[in-house]
Amino acid sequence: MNAPTNIQIINGPSGAPAFVVIPYDEYIASRTQGGNLIPNDVISRTVDGATPVRAWREHLGLTQTEVASRLGISQSAYAQQENSENLRKSSLEKMAAALGISQEQLDF
Template structure:
């Protein structure tokens, strides 16, 4: 297993949050946006994984309060746990 895959798997298994994600939230990004940018994904790419439009996803990404079902779907689309996303 390549090192970067090992690190991602270890972080997910232990609900760890990378420093870059935490730092981005301290600078005003929502956790969803911070994770998306950390994973180097576009809003369009995540929206496609969710089966929704990019503008719809952008609204969710900017929201400070989402329904638990939405958080669960976005976490799955990003490949992170709910605990990693909802902090």
């Protein structure tokens, strides 16, 4: 079945897809809805056993010490929280702020 689409795929020199062109209104809609997306790298790390907090920290290239400093706690206290499967909502909000992401992006 060849359903009509509003996208255009532009191939690069190797013949592999390099760009996708979409209507501007669809682009704007995706930008406003995409604030809470979770990168594939973060999902992969959680599938491999990392907690969402650890997966995000590693994805962002941060050390435990850097995040602990942003939170105003020791590295060892942060490590305990990072490895916890059951963080309180207030803790998730603080962690998210320290990582520069939304709380919803940590709570999956």
